[in-house]
Amino acid sequence: MSKHFWQTVGLGTIAGFRSMTAPALLTGNLAKFHPQALAGSPLRYLQKPLVATGFKLLAGGELVGDKLPQTPNRIAPPVLLGRLLSGALVGATLYKINHGKTLNGALLGSAVAGLATFGSFWLRKKTTDESGLPSALVGGLEDILVLSSGLALSKGTDIGAPAGRAL
Template identity: 50%
Template sequence: MIKPKPLKRFWPTTGLAIVSGMRTMASISALSSHLAKTPSPFLTGSPLGFLQKKYVALILKALALAEMAGDKLPQTPNRIEKPGLIGRGLAGALTGAALYKSRNGSAIAGALVGSTVAVAATYGSYYLRKKVVDTSNVNDPTIGTLEDIVALQTANLML
């Protein structure tokens, strides 16, 4: 079997991890939906193989939508607070591990790339959103909705 080139894992993982920094569940939901439609033989029998199940993809979509709705509420904590930051790092790690493994790469390498990029993107997307809200006449929930669209489109482009 031909081993995919490393860049066929690195750049999609980087893109999905950026999405994890924006929306915790969006990247893993998109990856699971993709894997449910086109399963990878490299995930069969792997602990990450659950992501290829159609019901898992459906549950993750529901969680991603709930997160996007919750993001618009005024009492929602900032993503850079400890629980949000940890969750986004873990989502990036899971996404990276599964993507790398699905393309015959090292799950550990994927997890490291995914978590590192997701944490960096969490800060970057937080401060970018804050700056856009502060310098425009557009309210935070509207900017958040635009961020949702960017996150979903980016996740789909990476797969």
């Protein structure tokens, strides 16, 4: 399996837990690397620092909004769609950078995000029910898991950089 396959699986999983965190992590690295494979592509805008900042703000807002009582479940159709699209975006981008088929990356990222969405929904519900902890506290612990694993996946690495080809 290729490196960008596993990067897509990792970021797709993060997209299933928190939809804006995965693109925030990816665009943060793309703003540093500027891979040439994105030149002329509709995905080239993801390399812009302003876009990276925007995704970081959206990710921060999502971390707060997730704890509000009126926030719909992550498996509600519009919310689920956002997570699927987030996974598709990171997957397509990683595959494009590495000269793979963007459709394959989009499908993989979306599928993994969908599985992670339902898995994380079940995990949070089960943890809240069995521990007696408030859902917002469990959500905060989930945030720590997502952020730490996302940073471990992307910080100090070349996620978003092409594998085996010159930038």
